Amino acid sequence: MRPAPVGTSSAPPARRGRRARGGRALHLGRQRPPHRRDRRRPPRPLSATDVSTLRVAYVLNVFPRISETFIAGELAELRRRGVEVRILSLKPPAEGPSLDMIGRAGLLGQVFYEEGPYREALRELDPHLLHAHFARQATAKAREIAAELDCPFTFTAHGYDVYRKPPEDFAARAAAAGAVVTVSQANARYIERMFGVPAARLSVIPCGIDTERFRPAPGPKPAPPRILCVARLVEVKNHELLLRACALLRRRGREFRCVLVGDGVLRGSVETLRAELRLEDVVEMAGAVAQPEALAQWREASIGVLSSVSEGMPVALMEAAACGIPVVATAVGGVPELVEQGSTGLLVNPGDPPALADALERLLLEPETAREMGLAARRRAVERFSIRRHVDSLLALWEEVLHRRTA
Numbered sequence: 445m446r447p448a449p450v451g452t453s454s455a456p457p458a459r460r461g462r463r464a465r466g467g468r469a470l471h472l473g474r475q476r477p478p479h480r481r482d483r484r485r486p487p488r489p490l491s492a493t494d495v496s497t498l499r500v501a502y503v504l505n506v507f508p509r510i511s512e513t514f515i516a517g518e519l520a521e522l523r524r525r526g527v528e529v530r531i532l533s534l535k536p537p538a539e540g541p542s543l544d545m546i547g548r549a550g551l552l553g554q555v556f557y558e559e560g561p562y563r564e565a566l567r568e569l570d571p572h573l574l575h576a577h578f579a580r581q582a583t584a585k586a587r588e589i590a591a592e593l594d595c596p597f598t599f600t601a602h603g604y605d606v607y608r609k610p611p612e613d614f615a616a617r618a619a620a621a622g623a624v625v626t627v628s629q630a631n632a633r634y635i636e637r638m639f640g641v642p643a644a645r646l647s648v649i650p651c652g653i654d655t656e657r658f659r660p661a662p663g664p665k666p667a668p669p670r671i672l673c674v675a676r677l678v679e680v681k682n683h684e685l686l687l688r689a690c691a692l693l694r695r696r697g698r699e700f701r702c703v704l705v706g707d708g709v710l711r712g713s714v715e716t717l718r719a720e721l722r723l724e725d726v727v728e729m730a731g732a733v734a735q736p737e738a739l740a741q742w743r744e745a746s747i748g749v750l751s752s753v754s755e756g757m758p759v760a761l762m763e764a765a766a767c768g769i770p771v772v773a774t775a776v777g778g779v780p781e782l783v784e785q786g787s788t789g790l791l792v793n794p795g796d797p798p799a800l801a802d803a804l805e806r807l808l809l810e811p812e813t814a815r816e817m818g819l820a821a822r823r824r825a826v827e828r829f830s831i832r833r834h835v836d837s838l839l840a841l842w843e844e845v846l847h848r849r850t851a
Contacts, residue, residue, distance in 0.1 A: 495839060496526030501571040503586040505578060507533040507555060508545035511676055513735045514651040514759045515577055520549040521835045530569050531555045532562040534581055544734065571595060572846060579605040579614060587620055596622035596845050603756030606631050614639045622845035625649050627757035628778025647841050652834025653762045655826045660768035661743035668699040669808055672745035674738060674760040677708030684717060685751040685797055691721040692801035698808055705741055707732040742767040747807050753794050755779050765825035770817035772803040788821035
């Protein structure tokens with residue numbers, strides 16, 4: 445039986461970083477003389493009474509990233525619990541809103557973009573374990589560093605790294621890890637079937653969101669009703685399906701506004717199709733925005749939508765649910781675990797514009813049904829997808845991993 449979730453305590457203040465030559469952000473933190481734990485004596489197991497002594501090193505491909513705010517939320521909640529963290533970002537982030545996320549998450553001085561300073565920070569931290577997000581480059585690096593430090597590592601597999609571009613040695617990485625986390629039961633079944641990873645090594649822990657921050661907005665919604673899609677403009681998100689459904693809605697005489705939040709390599713193609721379908725006056729392309737702006741968009745939306753051909757467990761739909769917004773989405777990957785058909789939203793088959801248009805039209809024409817679904821979605825988000833529940837599960841898993849190592 446998995447140990448009960450560990451408790452909480454206050455996080456220590458973040459350390460100040462400094463800027464490397466050339467203006468590039470490089471947070472080194474306070475330095476101590478290098479030291480190492482005696483590897484002949486395994487670390488004391490983590491327990492419910494000493495979570496504030498836990499030290500975790502994260503390895504991430506790019507941090508922070510606007511489309512991966514759930515990672516910043518996870519790290520911020522760990523810090524709030526008193527867990528000491530350091531982060532190696534294998535690539536630097538874009539300037540602007542991404543860098544602001546570091547400060548909002550309380551991680552100033554804890555993020556490193558060059559391996560030399562990061563290894564110095566590791567010697568200072570002396571981590572109990574390492575954790576990586578996404579099964580590709582970050583997990584490969586976490587595995588390498590964990591072997592050097594003689595400590596366990598875990599990783600979270602999400603969506604594209606499972607279905608579209610999995611590493612060729614996924615099974616070997618899973619076998620080397622202390623545990624493999626994935627975000628949905630659908631992912632877990634696929635990983636077991638396709639890569640031969642035993643079910644016992646897989647832990648399903650959906651991403652978490654701040655349900656206090658993402659909450660229903662008071663007052664009426666703008667008119668006409670807004671349909672909001674928060675998704676990168678990439679092939680897997682299948683914006684063509686959504687645009688064709690919008691064209692059908694317009695042909696039927698429905699009043700609405702559709703807002704696309706996100707950017708990506710297919711922006712030009714999406715803009716071209718929007719023009720071909722003569723939707724410029726009803727479909728707005730808002731581009732990539734930071735989390736505060738995304739929250740403002742959700743609070744003005746009446747319906748959330750996602751038209752993907754493949755998904756892990758989309759955080760955008762969690763955000764919609766937490767804001768009390770019903771969603772219409774394609775029934776792919778972990779989406780049916782997030783959206784209860786007919787209760788918190790409506791599910792449709794991928795690649796079917798009339799079905800998507802019908803579902804959106806129903807919620808446009810039945811505002812009371814939409815309101816009831818939104819209330820149910822909010823309750824479900826608070827019960828199942830809060831950041832606190834997510835971190836409870838993650839800490840319990842790490843406790844189990846460390847206990848096995850010292851048993």
